[in-house]
Amino acid sequence: MTGRVKLSGDPAYTYAVGRVRVRERRLLTPRALVEAAEARTFEDAVDALREAGYEPATRGGAGLEELLARQSAELTRFIRESVPDIRLLEYLRLRLDYANLKAALVGRLTEKKPPLTDGGGLPLDKLTALADGGEPDGLPSPFAELGKRLLEEWEKARDPFLLQQGVDRALFARLDELAGEIGLPFLAEYQRLETDLANLAALVRCLAAPNPEELSAAAFLPGGGLDAGRLGILARTGDRGGAVDYVGRTPYAELARAAIEGATDGLGVLAVRGADRKLEFLRQARHAPFGAEPLIAYYLAKRNELELVRFVLTCKLNGVPPETITARLWGVS
Amino acid sequence: MGLVWSFLGSALAVALSGIGSAIGIGYAGQATAGVMSEDPRNFGKYLVLTALPGTQGIYGFVAGFLALNKIGALAATMTTEIGMQIFLACLPVALAGLFSAIHQGKVCTAGVGLTAKQPAESGKALVLGVFVEFYAVLGLLITIFLLNAV
Incomplete structure (x- = not known):
C-alpha cells in the first residue's frame, strides 16, 4: 500500500x-514559496514568484484570479497536447470539473x-448559469444527472455537507473507475492513496464532531486500502482509541496518529502530511524516461503548486502574518 | 547453398543492427524533440546523445561489407560449410548491434532528461551511453576476427 x-x-x-x-525545472522551489510567504506586501510576494512565471496582468485579487486561471488553462493545454490516451486527460481534468460543479452548486x-x-x-x-439558478441540463453527462440529483437531495435535507460529500463520492467513484480502465498500476496506487x-x-472530522452518527453515514469513500466499513463504525461510535489502534496497523500510523488523537489543528496537519505523502509517491516517476507516469506526476505537482500559490497570495492580500502562512504551508503548529 | 547462408549472414548483420539503431535513435530523438520544443538551447549536447545509438547501424554495415568482400573472394570455392561459417561470423555484430542499440537508446533518452534538468551534467549522460556502446564494438571485433578466420 502506497509503496x-x-x-x-x-x-x-x-x-x-x-x-x-524542462518544465519540472520551472516548478516553484520551497525557497521561492517561503520568500513569497515572508514578503512584506502582496507585490513583493508576486516578485518572489515572478521567476517561475507567476506574473499577474493587473494588481490585487482580480489579477491573482486571472493569473491562476491563465496558468491552469496553460497546464490543461499542455496535457491535452501531450497525452495520447484521452482517458488519461479526462482522469486528470476530473478533479477540476467536480470542484467547479461543487463551486457552482454552492454558489x-x-x-x-x-x-x-x-x-x-x-x-x-453553463456552470455560471447553474450558479445563477439555471437547470443543470446544459452540462454534459454524467454531470447534469449528478447536479439534478444533488439539487433534489438539497431540497429534502438542506445540508451543505451532504451536498459536498455527494460531489466527492461521485468524483472518487469516477476516478477509481477511470484509473482501472487506464490500467496503470501507478495511477491505481495513487488513487488508493x-x-x-x-x-x-x-x-478525524467525524471524531471531532458533536453528531458523529449523522456525519459518518455518507462520510467514507469505497475503493481505498482502508476498510471503509470499519472506519464508519469507529466514527459512528466515536471510538478514538479504536481508531488509533486500527490506523496504527496501517502505513498511515505516523501520518494520522496526532490528528486522530485530537491534537489542535489535527486536520490541518493531516492535510499537509497527506500532501507530503502524495508528493513522495509521485517522486518515483521523477527519473523515469518513459511512460505516462512523469506526465501524471508533473500535472499533479503543478496543480498542487497552483493551490499553494493561491493560498500564499490570498493570505498576502488579506494581511495574514508570514509566520501563520509558513506554519500552515509546512504543517508546523 | 553456401552463397545463400553467407548472403543471409551479411543481410542480417546490416538489417538487425540497423533496426536496433533506428529504434534507439527513435527513443532519444523523441525525447530531444520534446526538450527542444520547450527550450531550444544546447542542441549540440542533445545531438550527440541522439546520434549515439546510430553507430550500431554503421558497425552492421561495415560487417556486411566485409562479409560481401569475403563472399566475393571465396565465390569460386564456396561450399555450404563456408557459407555457414560466414553466416555465423556475422551473428555477433547483428545480435549485439540490435540489442545494444535499443538499450543505448533508452540510456540516451534518460541522458536527454538528465541534460534537460542539469545541462552541465551532459558529459556524464554521454559516458553512460558509451558504456553500452562497448558491447556493440566487441560484437563487431569478433565478427571481423571470425570473418578473417573463414
Whole structure:
C-alpha cells in the first residue's frame, strides 16, 4: 500500500516526457514559496514568484484570479497536447470539473459568485448559469444527472455537507473507475492513496464532531486500502482509541496518529502530511524516461503548486502574518 | 547453398543492427524533440546523445561489407560449410548491434532528461551511453576476427 509500483515504460510518451523534464525545472522551489510567504506586501510576494512565471496582468485579487486561471488553462493545454490516451486527460481534468460543479452548486445555494477555475472539461458559461439558478441540463453527462440529483437531495435535507460529500463520492467513484480502465498500476496506487487520505480526514472530522452518527453515514469513500466499513463504525461510535489502534496497523500510523488523537489543528496537519505523502509517491516517476507516469506526476505537482500559490497570495492580500502562512504551508503548529 | 547462408549472414548483420539503431535513435530523438520544443538551447549536447545509438547501424554495415568482400573472394570455392561459417561470423555484430542499440537508446533518452534538468551534467549522460556502446564494438571485433578466420 502506497509503496513503489512498477512503472509502465511506455515509449509512446517519450516526447511528452522530454517536455516535462524542462518544465519540472520551472516548478516553484520551497525557497521561492517561503520568500513569497515572508514578503512584506502582496507585490513583493508576486516578485518572489515572478521567476517561475507567476506574473499577474493587473494588481490585487482580480489579477491573482486571472493569473491562476491563465496558468491552469496553460497546464490543461499542455496535457491535452501531450497525452495520447484521452482517458488519461479526462482522469486528470476530473478533479477540476467536480470542484467547479461543487463551486457552482454552492454558489447557487448561497447566492454568491462561485470561484470557478478555467482549464477543466465543463463549459464555464453553463456552470455560471447553474450558479445563477439555471437547470443543470446544459452540462454534459454524467454531470447534469449528478447536479439534478444533488439539487433534489438539497431540497429534502438542506445540508451543505451532504451536498459536498455527494460531489466527492461521485468524483472518487469516477476516478477509481477511470484509473482501472487506464490500467496503470501507478495511477491505481495513487488513487488508493488519495481515497485513504480522504477517508482519514473524514474520520478525524467525524471524531471531532458533536453528531458523529449523522456525519459518518455518507462520510467514507469505497475503493481505498482502508476498510471503509470499519472506519464508519469507529466514527459512528466515536471510538478514538479504536481508531488509533486500527490506523496504527496501517502505513498511515505516523501520518494520522496526532490528528486522530485530537491534537489542535489535527486536520490541518493531516492535510499537509497527506500532501507530503502524495508528493513522495509521485517522486518515483521523477527519473523515469518513459511512460505516462512523469506526465501524471508533473500535472499533479503543478496543480498542487497552483493551490499553494493561491493560498500564499490570498493570505498576502488579506494581511495574514508570514509566520501563520509558513506554519500552515509546512504543517508546523 | 553456401552463397545463400553467407548472403543471409551479411543481410542480417546490416538489417538487425540497423533496426536496433533506428529504434534507439527513435527513443532519444523523441525525447530531444520534446526538450527542444520547450527550450531550444544546447542542441549540440542533445545531438550527440541522439546520434549515439546510430553507430550500431554503421558497425552492421561495415560487417556486411566485409562479409560481401569475403563472399566475393571465396565465390569460386564456396561450399555450404563456408557459407555457414560466414553466416555465423556475422551473428555477433547483428545480435549485439540490435540489442545494444535499443538499450543505448533508452540510456540516451534518460541522458536527454538528465541534460534537460542539469545541462552541465551532459558529459556524464554521454559516458553512460558509451558504456553500452562497448558491447556493440566487441560484437563487431569478433565478427571481423571470425570473418578473417573463414
